Amino acid sequence: MAGGIRYAQTMRMYMIFIGCVVAIGAVAQTQVYESVGSDGVVEFTDQPSSSAKSITVTPNVVTMPESPAVSASTTEQTDTPVNEPTYTTVSITAPKDDEAIRSNAGNFAATAVVEPGLLNDDKIQWLLDGEVVPGATTTFLSLRNVDRGTHSIVLQVVNTKGDVVKSSETVTFHLLRFAGGGGGP
Numbered sequence: 001m002a003g004g005i006r007y008a009q010t011m012r013m014y015m016i017f018i019g020c021v022v023a024i025g026a027v028a029q030t031q032v033y034e035s036v037g038s039d040g041v042v043e044f045t046d047q048p049s050s051s052a053k054s055i056t057v058t059p060n061v062v063t064m065p066e067s068p069a070v071s072a073s074t075t076e077q078t079d080t081p082v083n084e085p086t087y088t089t090v091s092i093t094a095p096k097d098d099e100a101i102r103s104n105a106g107n108f109a110a111t112a113v114v115e116p117g118l119l120n121d122d123k124i125q126w127l128l129d130g131e132v133v134p135g136a137t138t139t140f141l142s143l144r145n146v147d148r149g150t151h152s153i154v155l156q157v158v159n160t161k162g163d164v165v166k167s168s169e170t171v172t173f174h175l176l177r178f179a180g181g182g183g184g185p
Contacts, residue, residue, distance in 0.1 A: 031046065031048075031054060032044055032045070032046060032054075032055050033045050033046070033047065033048050033049065033052035033053065033054055033055070034052060034053055034055050035049060035051045035052035035053070036051075085116075085119045085120075086166075087114060087115065087116070087119070087157060087165065087166045088115050088116065089113055089114065089115040090112070090113075090114050090115075090155060090156075090157055090166045090167065090168050091112060091113055091155075091168050091169065092110060092111070092112045092153065092154075092155055092168050092169070092171045093111045093112060093113055094109070094110060094111045095108070095110060095171060095173045096171070097169075097171045097172055097173075098172055098173070098174075099173045099174070100173070100174045100176055101173055101174065101175050101176065102176045102177075103175060103176070103177065104177050104178045105144070105145065105177075106144065106145040106146045106147065106148070106175065106177055107142070107143065107144045107145070107146070108142075108143055108146060108173070108175060109140070109141065109142045109143075110126070110140075110141040110142075110153055110171075111139060111140055111141075112124075112139040112140075112141075112155040112168060113139065114139055114155075114157060118157070120159065120160075121159070121160045122157050122158065122159050122160075122165055123137055123157070123158055123160075124136075124137050124138060124139065124155065124156070124157060124158075125137065125155075125156050125158055126141045126153060126154070126155055126156075127152075127153065127154040127155075127156065128143065128146075128151060128152075128153055129151055129152055130152070139155070141153070146175055147175070147177075148175050148176060148177035148179070149174070149175060150172060150173070150174050150175075151172070151173055151174075151175060152170050152171065152172050152173075153170070153171050153173070154167060154168055154169075154170050154171070155167070155168040156168070
């Protein structure tokens with residue numbers, strides 16, 4: 001049974017090959033006629049007419065250049081990656097740099113853009129005041145109960161080794177919270 005299927009597949013491929021050879025031969029031998037209309041427009045056709053003259057069309061032949069011989073020196077690995085994809089954009093879109101955020105509960109959110117999206121097995125990490133925020137691995141960061149004052153955030157794209165591939169600019173923001181205090185008469 002398997003031999004019959006293999007024979008049928010081989011014959012099908014053989015017939016397709018023969019059909020391609022015949023089609024290429026037919027195209028290569030097609031007769032083309034050129035005629036100029038009364039309005040001066042040149043027309044090319046495969047249909048002969050009394051005013052058309054036969055022209056010879058040579059088929060385009062495309063040849064691939066030979067690949068250079070590979071020597072031992074060209075096969076050595078280099079430290080420079082060739083055509084490795086890169087990130088065009090890694091930036092924080094909110095909050096804006098030097099923005100004041102009022103939140104008496106100390107909550108705030110940040111958003112970012114990474115284009116063209118994560119490549120390879122890269123991951124996202126956020127830094128708040130220079131420290132990695134655990135579990136923050138998307139382009140949206142939401143934090144609660146952050147102390148009042150001036151803070152900085154950075155979004156980083158890191159590879160599987162933990163090396164920083166690309167980083168956003170540092171964004172500084174000021175979290176305003178009710179200080180509470182007391183005193184007074």
